[in-house]
Amino acid sequence: MTAGGExxxxxxxxxxxxxxxxxxxxxxxxxxxxxxxxxxxxxxxIVGVGEATLPHIRAFxxxxxxxxxxxxxxxxxxxxxxxxFQGWGxxxxxxxxxxxxxxxxxxxxxxxxxxxxxxxxGIPVPPIxxxxxxxxxxxxxxxxxxxxxxxxxxxxxxxxxxxxxxxYAPYMRAFAEAMGAKRTEGRIVDVHRNGETGDIESVQLESxxxxxxxLFVDCSGFVSLLLGKALGEPFQDWxxxxxxxxxxxxxxxxxxxxTPYTGVIAMPGGWRWRIPLQHRTGNGYVYSSAxxxxxxxxxxxxxxxxxxxxxxxxxxxxxxxxRERSWVHNCVGIGLASGFLEPLESTSIYLTQQAxxxxxxxxxxxxxxxxxxAEFNRLVDMEYDRVRDFLILHYHATTRAGMPFWDYVRTMExxxxxxxxxxxxxxxxxxxxYREGAFLDASWIAxxxxxGVMPEGHDPRAxxxxxxxLARGMAALHEEIRAAATRLPDHRQHIESYCPMxxxx
Numbered sequence: 289m290t291a292g293g294e295x296x297x298x299x300x301x302x303x304x305x306x307x308x309x310x311x312x313x314x315x316x317x318x319x320x321x322x323x324x325x326x327x328x329x330x331x332x333x334i335v336g337v338g339e340a341t342l343p344h345i346r347a348f349x350x351x352x353x354x355x356x357x358x359x360x361x362x363x364x365x366x367x368x369x370x371x372x373f374q375g376w377g378x379x380x381x382x383x384x385x386x387x388x389x390x391x392x393x394x395x396x397x398x399x400x401x402x403x404x405x406x407x408x409x410g411i412p413v414p415p416i417x418x419x420x421x422x423x424x425x426x427x428x429x430x431x432x433x434x435x436x437x438x439x440x441x442x443x444x445x446x447x448x449x450x451x452x453x454x455x456y457a458p459y460m461r462a463f464a465e466a467m468g469a470k471r472t473e474g475r476i477v478d479v480h481r482n483g484e485t486g487d488i489e490s491v492q493l494e495s496x497x498x499x500x501x502x503l504f505v506d507c508s509g510f511v512s513l514l515l516g517k518a519l520g521e522p523f524q525d526w527x528x529x530x531x532x533x534x535x536x537x538x539x540x541x542x543x544x545x546x547t548p549y550t551g552v553i554a555m556p557g558g559w560r561w562r563i564p565l566q567h568r569t570g571n572g573y574v575y576s577s578a579x580x581x582x583x584x585x586x587x588x589x590x591x592x593x594x595x596x597x598x599x600x601x602x603x604x605x606x607x608x609x610x611r612e613r614s615w616v617h618n619c620v621g622i623g624l625a626s627g628f629l630e631p632l633e634s635t636s637i638y639l640t641q642q643a644x645x646x647x648x649x650x651x652x653x654x655x656x657x658x659x660x661x662a663e664f665n666r667l668v669d670m671e672y673d674r675v676r677d678f679l680i681l682h683y684h685a686t687t688r689a690g691m692p693f694w695d696y697v698r699t700m701e702x703x704x705x706x707x708x709x710x711x712x713x714x715x716x717x718x719x720x721x722y723r724e725g726a727f728l729d730a731s732w733i734a735x736x737x738x739x740g741v742m743p744e745g746h747d748p749r750a751x752x753x754x755x756x757x758l759a760r761g762m763a764a765l766h767e768e769i770r771a772a773a774t775r776l777p778d779h780r781q782h783i784e785s786y787c788p789m790x791x792x793x
Contacts, residue, residue, distance in 0.1 A: 296503055297502045299503075299504045301476060301505065301513060302513070309640055310507055312464040314469075315469045316352050319468070325471075325472065325501065327493070328471070331475065340448070340561075340563050340634040342448050342726060343447060344642075345641060346447075346449075354463070357787040361790035365449045366450045367548045369386060369447055369548045370423065371633065372426070373738060377738060379688065384734065385734040385738070400717060403419065405746045411755050413762045419762065424770060424773045425776060430779060431447075431548045431779040431783075450565060477494050479517075479518040488501075491504070504619045505622055507623050512611070515621035526676060529703065530676070530679060530683075532558050532576045533576060533577055533578075534606070535631070536582065536602065538590070538597055538600070539598050540597050540598060541569070544595075547564050550634065552632065556588070557576065557579050557580030560592055571592075573588055574630055576693055606630070610668075611625075613665045614669075622643045623636075626643060627672055629676060633678065635679075642667070642726075650664050674726070680706055681735055684697060685735065685739040710741070713736050713741060714744060719733065
């Protein structure tokens with residue numbers, strides 16, 4: 289590595305979403321600490337179907353100084369208040385995983401505990417989905433920016449984006465290059481390592497050019513050119529819990545309401561996504577090749593899409609899991625090169641973002657510290673492991689039966705870490721509290737209750753208010769949420785006034 293005070297020369301291998309997010313963050317937030325040289329081949333292309341995000345991306349954009357309206361216009365984005373799951377608990381049902389709280393989120397005792405008490409004691413209350421501002425606003429296809437006043441009901445929800453991934457990477461590239469990132473076009477054919485330390489010294493292109501660096505960031509996608517191939521870091525295969533390993537994707541024209549949420553619809557061999565953008569709707573069928581063939585999945589998707597297809601279906605192959613370590617020697621894997629968890633909860637860009645944040649916080653001085661490297665790996669592993677459990681919950685907590693795929697996931701053995709969480713909730717609605725991680729209380733509550741996991745008891749502190757006051761309070765809250773949602777503009781109207789579609793970056 290470099291001597292103290294000198295810049296660290298960073299080589300980012302691979303462009304796409306992960307590569308250009310990484311380059312943009314490094315040149316913007318560490319301008320005097322590093323130089324960034326990104327190497328990519330246009331012939332390889334990008335995966336380009338991950339169009340839905342989590343609310344954390346807003347903080348990432350704000351750190352970089354990206355103006356939201358301009359960003360959304362350029363990537364033809366829509367707003368996202370949550371994810372609607374259709375037919376996951378049982379055929380015909382539906383619930384929304386909201387980006388916001390249930391109730392007002394201001395009580396010492398979790399709101400759902402009061403709701404559970406009412407259910408257990410036969411006190412009439414509205415469905416819990418109708419006691420979430422995010423769920424109600426989403427169901428009405430409305431949207432406005434949340435209030436910054438914590439005392440207002442309109443402050444109890446957040447939002448993410450649904451954007452065109454094929455436009456996002458070029459947008460981030462333009463941003464990064466304007467900030468000083470250098471780009472070289474070319475295909476890497478060899479990786480040169482130091483014979484004594486094992487560190488990577490340079491990558492070699494087809495042209496013969498060698499590009500040297502101090503720190504290498506592997507954003508080469510599923511191929512994992514540096515971390516997987518050159519360094520041989522083992523891969524933890526999680527397909528026994530997350531058996532979906534393929535997706536067929538096909539965009540279509542938008543012919544229904546522009547919903548402020550992503551649709552996730554259970555299908556015989558897996559599930560289907562629906563992501564409405566300003567100019568089209570993204571569609572895909574995620575399935576397991578052990579239970580369904582490519583032709584059957586392709587036909588199932590074509591039959592299900594709502595509008596006229598605007599491209600041919602294409603099949604993507606993947607495997608759920610992660611590398612044993614994401615930072616090895618002087619190489620950091622970010623994005624698909626580090627790991628992949630299927631797109632069920634839109635976590636791919638989130639996991640990329642969290643790895644970038646950890647790299648910024650643990651950026652090497654003089655040389656890579658084994659302690660910093662170990663802490664980076666701990667943080668990345670924690671994120672992947674917790675997201676893994678949350679995704680497995682969706683599959684395991686189902687009553688769908690009579691279809692081989694769903695029979696398998698419903699009855700499969702689950703990780704102990706998830707089994708413990710499930711048991712805690714089943715006993716009396718307790719949620720494992722995390723300070724870190726993608727999914728906090730409301731997310732777990734939404735999936736548990738949305739898929740029929742009903743606790744046997746509840747927090748004893750929820751018994752303190754009278755039944756009459758609880759019933760009145762929840763009825764009043766229900767009406768307040770409905771009235772607040774009704775006052776908001778239509779989702780499409782808000783977009784047309786705030787961030788109408790612009791020419792692509």
